[in-house]
Amino acid sequence: MSNHSIQKAESHSLMHDAKKRRILGDVLSHLFLGVMAVIWLVPIVWVFAESFNKNTAPYTRTFFPTEFSLNNYIALFTDRSVLNFPKMFMNTFIVAIFVCLISMFFVLSVAYCMSRLRFRTRRTFMNVVLILGMFPGIMAVSAIYFILKAVGLTGEGLTTIALILVYSAGSGAGFYVMKGYMDTIPTSLDEAAMLDGCTRLQVFYKIIIPICKPMIVYQAIIGFLTPWLDFVMAKVICRTQSNYTVALGLWLMLDKEYIQNWYARFAAAAVVISIPIAILFIVMQRFYQESMSGSVKG
Structure with missing residues (x-):
């Protein structure tokens, strides 16, 4: 095998490895950003869901409400x-x-x-x-x-x-x-x-x-x-x-x-x-x- 063919094969291998590393980096980056987005969104979703909670008490058995109502918004502006x-x-x-x-x-x-x-x-x-x-x-x-x-x-x-x-x-x-x-x-x-x-x-x-x-x-x-x-x-x-x-x-x-x-x-x-x-x-x-x-x- 000629030197040119060897260099070409090595170059192709390096490019392939670089592409794999780039793909792995992108996957890890998107995975990290996805986890951070979930962590950031969960409190917002919980507050929004809790605002419709029919149970007005602070202590409940479930993280998210099970019964929903508009009474909280109505009482907020009328009471x-x-x-x-x-x-x-x-x-x-x-x-x-x-x-x-x-x-x-x-x-x-x-x-x-x-x-x-x-x-x-x-x-x-x-x-x-x-x-x-x-x-x-x-x-x-x-x-x-x-x-x-x-x-x-x-x-x-x-x-x-x-x-x-x-x-x-x-x-x-x-x-x-x-x-x-x-x-x-x-x-x-x-x-x-x-x-x-x-x-x-x-x-x-x-x-x-x-x-x-x-x-x-x-x-x-x-x-x-x-x-x-x-x-x-x-x-x-x-x-x-x-x-x-x-x-x-x-x-x-x-x-x-x-x-x-x-x-x-x-x-x-x-x-x-x-x-x-x-x-x-x-x-x-x-x-x-x-x-x-x-x-x-x-």
Whole structure:
């Protein structure tokens, strides 16, 4: 057998072995991802099934319910004698909408200033914000509460305003991701627009904002989810049940005083509060895809 034939056979064998290893790797990868998907989906499926459980008690003999009913959803919105879930839901929704809009404005404004403007204390400000961001926000909870109490925002009917202020006031400090995206936009676009007679404000909302749509989508989601899912700050500020958010409502449903009758309703409430989040992700994903396709075409 010639050397050429031997080399060809060895090459074919190596290719065959590489193909087998690639197939084995793909099988193991898909098997691992399948197991992880099952682990991830089982709690979600269980909560959804439990929300229809006819038995409202927390302890059952089977993992999944055996009898199903819509009573949990009906009672969640009609039975307001113990927990007023619709009120809690509306409180949280109002806070989340306002915080989403305000935080988006703050982050865009601060990121634009840090990315495009040059002034003496710019780098010092960025370093201070970076250092402060290393400390967890829970450290300031007590101080924030006493400040709100001093200005009279902890009273009945004012906690919604207090929550909006607390969640949105410091949102401008989270400008680093938005600034990093703005830094990728060529400054020549700004200069060309200003040569055509645009002001800084016109450059901001006619050029920068349209290009930053993907990051605006990201900021809108973060701004909405922060008050929607937060528990610690809401627990400190909201003192009465009429001012509770959905996170506090779900926590109260698992209290030993209510858990016997509200456990299945807790699962129903968990499904209900996930609906606005799912809608937000679906809507924002469409805008994100449109903005990315537009930027590629441009």
